[in-house]
Amino acid sequence: MSKQDNLDIKRVAGVAAAEEVQDGMVVGLGTGSTAHYAILRIGERIRAEGLSVVGIPTSYQSAMRARAAGIRVADLADYPEIDLTIDGADQVDAAFNLIKGGGAAHTREKCVAMASKRIITVVDPSKLSEHLNVPVPVEVVPYAATLVEKQIEALGGRSVLREGVKKDGPVITDNGNFVFDCDFGTIADPAGLEARLNALTGVLTCGIFTEFAEKICVLVGESKGCRTLTR
Numbered sequence: 211m212s213k214q215d216n217l218d219i220k221r222v223a224g225v226a227a228a229e230e231v232q233d234g235m236v237v238g239l240g241t242g243s244t245a246h247y248a249i250l251r252i253g254e255r256i257r258a259e260g261l262s263v264v265g266i267p268t269s270y271q272s273a274m275r276a277r278a279a280g281i282r283v284a285d286l287a288d289y290p291e292i293d294l295t296i297d298g299a300d301q302v303d304a305a306f307n308l309i310k311g312g313g314a315a316h317t318r319e320k321c322v323a324m325a326s327k328r329i330i331t332v333v334d335p336s337k338l339s340e341h342l343n344v345p346v347p348v349e350v351v352p353y354a355a356t357l358v359e360k361q362i363e364a365l366g367g368r369s370v371l372r373e374g375v376k377k378d379g380p381v382i383t384d385n386g387n388f389v390f391d392c393d394f395g396t397i398a399d400p401a402g403l404e405a406r407l408n409a410l411t412g413v414l415t416c417g418i419f420t421e422f423a424e425k426i427c428v429l430v431g432e433s434k435g436c437r438t439l440t441r
């Protein structure tokens with residue numbers, strides 16, 4: 211599939227999710243290329259339908275894109291209860307466990323997910339997998355980087371420090387930290403690994419999301435429309 215075809219199906223999912231937004235809602239705004247299309251569509255609907263919506267961004271990227279789209283942006287501190295969040299994922303398993311953090315935004319994405327009554331996860335079909343098996347992004351306090359690498363090795367993972375594409379040296383998250391991408395192969399116990407990673411000294415948050423399955427609905431963009439997966 212070409213890059214453009216992939217973006218087109220991401221757009222299908224993002225736009226479909228944005229149709230779920232209703233007047234008066236507080237909406238969590240995810241990070242990444244699929245959530246981007248939802249943000250654009252919410253902005254269009256605000257202009258066309260006069261919707262009153264407050265957006266709670268999950269990153270500098272989503273805050274900037276929301277403002278550009280004409281969405282009023284506020285802090286999680288002001289709106290700790292969110293009606294609906296629309297966000298992407300790097301992988302979704304059969305039980306709706308997620309791996310997130312491809313954009314290094316998973317800590318704020320997890321906070322917004324926790325605050326949300328409903329979550330629409332927008333993906334292309336390549337993100338669906340019976341089991342989670344892609345590397346897990348782990349946000350790490352820079353001071354503890356070497357210490358965390360050792361602890362991840364002890365858990366059976368192989369960690370690679372994420373480095374910038376248009377920047378020399380480590381990627382720095384919106385929270386001022388490093389990210390390790392940690393390969394554990396196929397993850398047999400996502401909830402157990404999430405708990406173990408989050409408990410490591412020097413780790414802020416890992417990108418495994420297991421506690422939100424009950425409130426997640428997955429929209430899968432496809433060339434002929436959008437497929438909805440519910441549990």
Ligand SMILES: O=C(CO)[C@H](O)[C@H](O)COP(=O)(O)O
Nearest residue numbers: 242243244298311312313315
């Ligand atoms: O978790 C994320 C950012 O931290 C994104 O939601 C995830 O990486 C998916 O991105 P995209 O929609 O561009 O494929």
